Amino acid sequence: MEMDTPVNVQVLKYEPLRQCALKVEVSRSTPHAPVQLFAKLRNDDRGLQLWKAFREIGAGKAEPGDFRLSRPVAYDERRRVLWHQWSEGQEFTAFAKRQGLIRACRKAAVALARFHQLEIAHLPSTTPEKNFRKLIERTNRMVQVHRQLKEPAQAVVLHLRQLPGFWHPAHQCPIHGDFNYSQLLFEGETPVLVDLDSACMGDPLYDVAHFVAGLYWLERRERFSLGDVQEAVYRFCETYRAGVPWEVPEDALHGQIALALVCRRAYKALRSLEPTMRDDMAYFLGLARHYLGKSTPYRTCAGQ
Structure with missing residues (x-):
């Protein structure tokens, strides 16, 4: 130069x-x-x-x-x-507003399913134990700020501690490690996965769940209605399930969604220091408990 x-x-x-x-x-x-x-x-x-x-x-x-x-x-x-x-592309939310949230989520699900089936060497591994320690640390911080969150936080921790599907993933593969709407651009109709800093070998449902949790964050920020997000969550999960050759156990998926809602979204609300911080934390903890309490297939995510 x-x-x-x-x-x-x-x-x-x-x-x-x-x-x-x-x-x-x-x-x-x-x-x-x-x-x-x-x-x-x-x-x-x-x-x-x-x-x-x-x-x-x-x-x-x-x-x-x-x-x-x-x-x-x-x-x-x-x-x-x-x-x-440098990836010049349209942000996920802009693409979803133009093409429809369900279409955007289906494309995201196909991209994620294909990514999970790549053969990638030299990646470090993550473990359920590491993710559970993060859950403990972050719920403790939330409770320090908002004592009324102690009971729902403890309920989520106890449920995940006893959930076999969380501790024994049905499949291990390369995962993005931080897959959410902000890590996805669209160049025309083509999804581009960006910011692979957290890529590792792990449970693919970790990525699925973090994308789902991000959709609820958009709903909370009034980017999309709750009904639209619930339908999009269902379509995203179904499209992903159809795109991978392994099973997607619903109890394990619900557990990972609960983890993402608490560790990523409720904790992000805590760090935001916005006036709605406490209400947002309570909302995501309540949503996590809702997912952990599901005894029916996740089709109920679509409000059926």
Whole structure:
């Protein structure tokens, strides 16, 4: 690169002593559009693990309308920087408003099912024990802020502690590890899975559940109605189930949804410090208990 080449750097996220995410735009001396890249700097070797795992995945080989991954293009080992192609796409919520929430969720389910069937080496593993410890830590913090949440929080913890499907997943495969509406873009009709920092080997229902929990977050933020979200949850789960060759046990799915509602969404409400924080935490804990109390198939998610 020439020394006088204009470079524009935008900080997207910064966590002191942990990581920094950047958007880097490099101008060209030709009339072509600038080169745009995404850079993630970390204080550990996670970037190197992801580089080894995903550099051989042919992200551009997926059929149109199927899905693709945000593709790593280089790793700077000395600076611990992982470089990705910049994904220019439409956000999930915008696509859902234009094409319909159910259509967007079906496409997301197909993309997730295909991703779970990729053969990816060099990924670390996660365990139910690790996720359960996170549940304990986060519910304790919630109860410290809102003592009235102690009973519903303890009920969720006790139920998951006794749920065999949570402790003994029916299947293990590569998972995104943080799959939700904000990690999905659309380039035309093609879903693009982005931000694979949390990718690992684990229970695929963890991804399914976190996407479902994210839909309820959108409902709580009045992006979509409760009825639309309930129907979309059902269609997403059914489409995913049809797209994978393994069983999707409903009790295990409900358990993972409850975990995601508490660990991700109720805890996010706590960290938001918004005026509705306590009501939001209570809402997601109540929804988690509702899922754990289901004795009928998750078709009831559609309000039937």
